[in-house]
Amino acid sequence: MLRQFLALTLFGLVSVEALHAQDPDFVLLLTDSVVVSGEPGTASVVLDHFGTAGVQGWSLGVEHDPSDATLVDVAAGETILDLSPDFFATTVFADGWTAAVIFTASGSVTIPPGASYELHRPSYDLAPGVVNTTLCFTDTLGTPPTPTVVVVGARQLVPTQVCGTITAVDATGFRRGDANGDGVVDIADPLFLEAELFAGGSASPCRDASDANDDGFVDIADDITILSYLFIGGATPPAPGPLSCGADPTDSDPLDCGAYDCP
Numbered sequence: 001m002l003r004q005f006l007a008l009t010l011f012g013l014v015s016v017e018a019l020h021a022q023d024p025d026f027v028l029l030l031t032d033s034v035v036v037s038g039e040p041g042t043a044s045v046v047l048d049h050f051g052t053a054g055v056q057g058w059s060l061g062v063e064h065d066p067s068d069a070t071l072v073d074v075a076a077g078e079t080i081l082d083l084s085p086d087f088f089a090t091t092v093f094a095d096g097w098t099a100a101v102i103f104t105a106s107g108s109v110t111i112p113p114g115a116s117y118e119l120h121r122p123s124y125d126l127a128p129g130v131v132n133t134t135l136c137f138t139d140t141l142g143t144p145p146t147p148t149v150v151v152v153g154a155r156q157l158v159p160t161q162v163c164g165t166i167t168a169v170d171a172t173g174f175r176r177g178d179a180n181g182d183g184v185v186d187i188a189d190p191l192f193l194e195a196e197l198f199a200g201g202s203a204s205p206c207r208d209a210s211d212a213n214d215d216g217f218v219d220i221a222d223d224i225t226i227l228s229y230l231f232i233g234g235a236t237p238p239a240p241g242p243l244s245c246g247a248d249p250t251d252s253d254p255l256d257c258g259a260y261d262c263p
């Protein structure tokens with residue numbers, strides 16, 4: 001009840017002025033993802049924030065073609081998990097989903113300027129035979145329709161919006177950085193890699209999973225990539241990332257994924 005009240009309070013403060021052109025200081029994008037045929041595909045809704053004031057919340061809609069894909073789940077992204085919003089709601093429709101998030105009605109918690117804030121993580125099943133489908137932001141889902149906006153200084157701004165695609169390929173899926181192949185990227189993975197590299201330990205059959213920085217080599221840099229991601233706020237390993245099971249979108253290197261159990 002408190003959350004609904006806070007939501008109504010903040011959105012009540014939001015200006016109802018006509019929507020402006022897309023603001024280049026706030027970019028919402030849907031990531032491209034490459035998935036293994038027959039397995040769910042996960043995309044991310046990402047915010048790049050080039051403004052000066054913090055983002056207090058947002059609402060958005062994401063549509064897909066229901067003949068190509070079925071929405072499986074909409075999980076909270078890392079930014080939502082980190083900042084624990086006062087209000088967080090998602091609604092699912094046959095051809096898309098909407099979300100509304102407010103950190104605090106007082107504006108004391110905001111997203112500061114920066115890039116690659118992961119807001120949401122929707123998963124889709126592609127229909128048999130579909131190799132490519134597009135996800136785009138929309139203002140048309142819901143009654144009343146939910147606009148795609150970010151809230152800054154208790155005013156809503158229309159962000160720049162970038163569509164994404166999900167592409168299905170016949171390949172072995174994996175989690176980037178899961179060197180020991182147990183399904184989780186954790187401190188055991190750099191230990192496994194060090195044993196392989198320096199102590200004659202066995203090597204994972206999925207070399208792409210061990211190539212945490214996706215540079216085409218399995219070496220000490222991958223060890224450092226995993227440790228820095230896990231413990232000192234380093235960059236998230238490249239797609240399919242450490243959390244989602246998927247195929248290698250940059251499959252031009254000599255490494256291969258011989259075997260890996262998803263999910």
Ligand SMILES: [Ca+2]
Nearest residue numbers: 178182184185
């Ligand atoms: Ca692991």
Ligand SMILES: [Ca+2]
Nearest residue numbers: 211213215217
């Ligand atoms: Ca590497």
